[in-house]
Amino acid sequence: MVAHSVEKIFGIKIVSExxxxxxxxxxxxxxNKGLPYGECYERLEFLGDAVLKLxxxxxxxxxxxxxxxxxxxxxxxxxxxxxxxxxxxxxxGLSSLIIADSHEVKQGIKKLESVTACAFEAVLGAYxxxxxxxxxxxxLEHLFKNYIVEVDNNFEKYNAKAxxxxxxxxxxxxxxxxxxxETQGAxxxxxxxxxxxxxxxxxxxxxxxxxxxxxxHAAYSACEKLGVVNDSK
Numbered sequence: 001m002v003a004h005s006v007e008k009i010f011g012i013k014i015v016s017e018x019x020x021x022x023x024x025x026x027x028x029x030x031x032n033k034g035l036p037y038g039e040c041y042e043r044l045e046f047l048g049d050a051v052l053k054l055x056x057x058x059x060x061x062x063x064x065x066x067x068x069x070x071x072x073x074x075x076x077x078x079x080x081x082x083x084x085x086x087x088x089x090x091x092x093g094l095s096s097l098i099i100a101d102s103h104e105v106k107q108g109i110k111k112l113e114s115v116t117a118c119a120f121e122a123v124l125g126a127y128x129x130x131x132x133x134x135x136x137x138x139x140l141e142h143l144f145k146n147y148i149v150e151v152d153n154n155f156e157k158y159n160a161k162a163x164x165x166x167x168x169x170x171x172x173x174x175x176x177x178x179x180x181x182e183t184q185g186a187x188x189x190x191x192x193x194x195x196x197x198x199x200x201x202x203x204x205x206x207x208x209x210x211x212x213x214x215x216x217h218a219a220y221s222a223c224e225k226l227g228v229v230n231d232s233k
Contacts, residue, residue: 002097006123009092010139015130019044023122026100026115041122048125051133052080055124055140059148078151078158079144083213085117088143094120108188113210156229160220167228168198176222178215181205194218 002024003017014020027040037043056079060072067075078084089095095116100109109115127136151158165175182193194214195205204225206217223229 002099005097006094009094010123010127010136012127012132012135012139014127015132016126019126019129020123021099023048023126024094024097024099024119026098026104026109026119028101028104028109029099032101041119044122044125044129045118046125047128048121048123049080051124051128051136052085052121052140055137056080056144056148058137059141059144063148064152074159075148075151075155079148081212082113082117083210084147085120086113088147089116089120092143094123108186111188156223157220158216160216160223160229163228164196164219164223164226167223167226172199174199176219178218180211180214196222198222 001017003014003020006020006024007014022039023041023044025040027042029035030037030040053076056076057072060067060075064072086095095110098110098115098119100115124136124140127133156163161176168174168176177197179195179197180192181195184191184193189209191207191209192211192214193205193207194211194217195202196215196218197203204218204221206214206219206221208214208217220229
């Protein structure tokens with residue numbers, strides 16, 4: 001049973017098993033089987049998204065008493081991103097539990113960041129409905145604490161696009177332009193190459209497993225070249 005596997009991963013007793021099956025069911029499966037909309041992860045993901053933000057906010061508020069609302073918000077936006085959630089879902093073995101249409105599985109849907117992130121949040125929603133929020137807070141702190149420290153210590157790398165845009169607008173009121181120049185690899189394991197230009201001149205390139213990641217890497221490289229950030233980290 002999917003619910004039993006989730007219980008082993010999180011170490012929290014499950015009450016309503018059906019919710020966890022729904023939390024890990026991709027819409028392609030319910031559509032193919034003609035099942036009700038509520039039996040895929042989308043509604044639970046909506047709830048889980050709020051649970052996750054509250055949990056991360058709680059950690060940041062407690063662990064960083066000197067940080068402003070703006071500083072905490074910026075860190076939280078990175079921590080709750082699909083990229084981080086997908087990494088955690090893979091690390092704990094949650095991704096392998098996703099139920100999807102057989103064709104989508106063959107195409108590698110379980111490896112897509114957006115899908116694994118949604119499933120992760122949906123499981124949080126299911127636990128919330130089980131009345132396990134306090135237990136969930138402890139588990140999420142364990143799962144996210146290292147990521148929060150990493151982002152806090154290397155914030156410029158994770159927020160490079162915003163830093164670069166602030167710099168260029170301060171200089172000329174113009175913003176950087178990102179262009180996808182190449183995509184490599186199979187559908188489920190693509191690598192994106194992006195270049196960033198400023199005032200018509202390409203200043204850096206970056207690659208990543210998503211266009212967003214590639215843009216961040218390109219932006220950070222540009223920030224280094226322009227002397228906007230300290231590249232010693």
